[in-house]
Amino acid sequence: MKKTYLGFLLLLFPISSIAAVCDHVWFHLAGVSKHVEVYEPNEYTRYKRQTHPGMGVECQNGKFTLSAGEFVNSLDRPFQYLTAAKDIFAVRDLKLFAGVLAGEYGRTELEPLRLVSPVVYLEYHYKMFGINFFALPPARGFNDYAIFFTQFKVGF
Numbered sequence: 777m778k779k780t781y782l783g784f785l786l787l788l789f790p791i792s793s794i795a796a797v798c799d800h801v802w803f804h805l806a807g808v809s810k811h812v813e814v815y816e817p818n819e820y821t822r823y824k825r826q827t828h829p830g831m832g833v834e835c836q837n838g839k840f841t842l843s844a845g846e847f848v849n850s851l852d853r854p855f856q857y858l859t860a861a862k863d864i865f866a867v868r869d870l871k872l873f874a875g876v877l878a879g880e881y882g883r884t885e886l887e888p889l890r891l892v893s894p895v896v897y898l899e900y901h902y903k904m905f906g907i908n909f910f911a912l913p914p915a916r917g918f919n920d921y922a923i924f925f926t927q928f929k930v931g932f
Contacts, residue, residue, distance in 0.1 A: 800931060804832035804845050807927040825850055839863040856880050871899045904931045
């Protein structure tokens with residue numbers, strides 16, 4: 777987790793310049809997940825955890841959002857992510873986004889994996905607090921289960 781905190785400090789360093797470009801900046805805190813088995817489980821897909829400590833930053837500008845950060849994934853490994861999405865539907869404080877998630881983690885210490893996946897998520901916020909509900913499809917050989925992930929965030 778030391779790399780996580782170092783990466784977070786590097787993310788916070790340019791916050792003032794990020795805030796100048798973004799309409800709204802969010803700080804991602806942590807998340808919880810639910811996994812739905814689709815294929816036969818194997819030694820790598822037997823998830824261990826459904827709570828995911830981590831942190832990240834999200835920049836919203838008009839109908840577009842860009843976020844990056846790191847959290848501990850279901851296999852108890854650090855997962856670095858970058859998400860780019862577009863607001864495709866909005867009603868008051870509820871928005872539906874569609875985009876792409878790119879990430880990297882290792883099944884083992886020496887075996888890094890890279891993921892690029894479509895992502896759909898629903899965002900709800902009230903004043904300075906928000907929540908994202910993600911849905912990720914299964915990807916045979918990478919994650920043999922659909923993932924539903926809830927992420928908590930604070931605006932500043």
